[in-house]
Amino acid sequence: MIQDDGGRNFAAAGPAGTDPGAEPAAVRRQAGGAESSRANRGWWDRNADEYQDDHGAFLGDARFVWCPEGLDEAEARLLGPAAGLRGRRVLEVGAGAAQCSRWLAAQGALPVALDLSHRQLLHALRIGGADAPAGGGGAGPGSGTRLPLVEADARALPFADGSFDMACSAYGALPFVADPLRVLREVRRVLRPGGRWVFSVTHPMRWALPDEPGPEGLTVIGSYFDRTPYVEEDERGRAVYVEHHRTLGDRVRDLVAAGFRLLDVVEPEWPEWNSQEWGGWSPLRGRLIPGTAIFVCEHDGAAGRP
Known part of the structure; x- marks a missing residue:
């Protein structure tokens, strides 16, 4: 799921019992796993x-877009050649409306779309067509594709060991945990040995800059090395949105510690065709x-890795 500039340009409505018109307060403070999960689900x-x-419209109904820059899996082939996807079991983590x-x-893969948000998965049903028969080969509203949808926390995947050939995530789960x-x-556990895992996140260097698409977004205002979470709170101090920062080195060390082999780090350049602004993403900053x-x-x- 591509987030909207880390959610930091969105004003989340407060939870039940709060003033729905009140703007959440943005703070930097510690937030644990349970608090982050609860806040972000809501x-x-x-x-x-x-x-x-x-x-x-940008994401499409059946398009695999990795990021606001518009990098498309059909051209990027980060999961491998499209022909090699046929028959492969693929887990999408943080799938949102399951566009990917x-x-x-549509390429013949056997995907399972997992997301923490019930409402996002309802959009997946809407796009796929609630009356679509299982096992179809098309993609899009009413096209005959009914995807397996799973509502679950990515910190505890409800699948057996080695259940999938591949896993992917476009801005899903990892920025929020x-x-x-x-x-x-957990992703490694449910992958077969040698299985590919590809995920996209906000580039870590963006955490030192304001979330602004214009020139003001090019000035460093904080430390890249400050890992204190970004939290939006309601008037009672309860977290209603949480995002966590990891440096580039942190991400690499986490992957190695989890038992992955890092093959590549892709930093998409801003394409000439993309004129849209998406939160703090813009042609100016992206270039x-x-x-x-x-x-x-x-x-x-x-074998035997945690």
């Missing part, structure tokens, strides 16, 4: 409709600094 459930309305999974199904190593170990980091990895094949 945020995405409340904001899924607006998110899909605002970005559905729908594209995978306090314990990314736990998620990575000067990276906005996205994509990690291409594979299960190292070793």
Whole structure:
């Protein structure tokens, strides 16, 4: 799921019992795994409709877009040649409305779309067509593709060991969890040895800059090395949105510790055709600094790793 500039340009509505018109307060403070999960489940459930309305046209119904830069899996082939996807079981982590999974199904893959947000998965049903028969080969509304949809926390994947040939995530789960190593170990557990794992996140260097698409977004205002989470709170001090920062080195060390072999780190350049602004992403910033980091990895094949 591509987030909207880390969610930091969105004003999340407060939870039940709060003033729905009150703007959440943005702070930097510690937030643990349970608090982050609870806050982000609520945020995405409340904001899924607006998110899909605002970005559905860019994401498409059955398009695999890795990032706001518009890098498309059909051309990038980070999961490998499209022909090699046929018959492969693929887990999409943080699938949102399952646009990427729908594209995978159109290539003949056997995707499972997992997300924390019930409302996002309802959009997946809407796009896929609630009356679509299982086992179809098309993609899009009413096309005959019914994808397996799973509502679950990525920190505890409800699948057996070695259930999938590949896994992928376009801005899903990892930016929002306090314990990314736990998620990575879970992904490795459900992958077969040698299975590929590709995920995209906000480029870590963006955390030192304002979330602004214009020139003001090019000035460093904080430390890149400050890992204190970004939290939006309601008037009672309860977290309603949480995002966590990891440096580039942190991401690499987490992957190695989880038992992955890092094959590539892709930093998509801003394409000439893309004139849109997406939160803090813009043609101005995108042509000067990276906005996205994509990690291409594979299960190292070793037995007995955590």
